[in-house]
Amino acid sequence: MKIAALSDIHGNLPALEAVFDDIERQGADVIVNLGDILSGPLYPSQTADRLMRLGLPTIRGNHERQLLGADGTHMGPSDRFARGVLSEEQLAWVGALPATLWLESDVLLVHGTPQDDLSYFLETVTASGCRTATHSEVRRRAAEVEAALILCCHTHLARSMQLADGRLIVNPGSVGLPAYEDAHPFAHRMESGTPHARYASVTRTLRGWEVEFRAVEYDWHAAAERAASNGRPDWAAALRTGYC
Template structure:
């Protein structure tokens, strides 16, 4: 079995289209989506339309939860813009998405970590930057969840982690946003250092699950210009450079 993993699209339709085109050149059995799908100043409604038509196995991320539960005056700028343009059918779709999903009996999809869509599972904060989490930190955040393969997103940082007790955790990175600043739980930056759209492919082999992290070029200038048109210079910089 081969699975292509998407996460953290953030309404970047041109990046999504480039990733889907690249996936079409691979033999995969499933394409899955780990959430944080629409939020941002780019093309949230159009991205929803594209994905609704594809009907991929999909879970919600923290931004879908926030769009469904927060009043606009409590939202950040990205959620607030998205909230202003979503149509009723888009809201119904994200409301239908589960928080986690067992794709098969041995493949679990979560957004952050099991039971926590805001958790940086494979990353830890070191001052105002992130670093790879230690094995002990990863297990402390696992909530006792064991599965041969767990797919997670949220941090936008692509990473493959082999658990000491067996099993693989894969974060494919972000399709649509390679860097950002956040203030939860403390102010910090997350930067991949390149503007590529990212996804991953995992394959079940005779030696267990194996993963490949993939970065592809796309028309990032179109995305950056769309961000600038909506007064989001921060996004434009991140999209062009992979830096904050």
């Protein structure tokens, strides 16, 4: 079984199409979508239409949950932009997405961790910034989940870690936004360092699950121009460079 894992598309339809093209060349038995699908100043409605037609195994992320909030005035700018252009049908699709999903009896899809869509799985944020999580931290976050493979995302950084008990946790990185800043729980930056669209190909073999991280070129300058024209110079810089 070969899984193409996508996450954090953030309405970047050109990046998503480039990833789909790469998946077609590389091959996959199933494509999964790990959430944070639409929010951002790019193409939320068009991205929703594209994915709704495909019917991929999909979970919601924190941004899907936030999109459905009753009061748009308290949304961040990325959620507010998406909410303003999504149709009722598209919002209903978002609302029906599960928080987690078992793809197979030993493959679990989560957004942040199995318990929380806002927690980082493979990274730890401290007052000094962000660092790679330790094995003990990741083991604690995985808790007693009996999955040989846990696919997560949320941090936009492509990374994997195998625990001593054999469980593999994979974050495929972000299809649509290679860098961002956040203030919680402490101010930090998540930066992939390149503008490429990213996803992971995870294959079941006789030796267990093996992961390949893919970085895909697309016209990120055009995406950056669209972000800038919609009032988001921060996104424009991230899309062009992979840095904040």
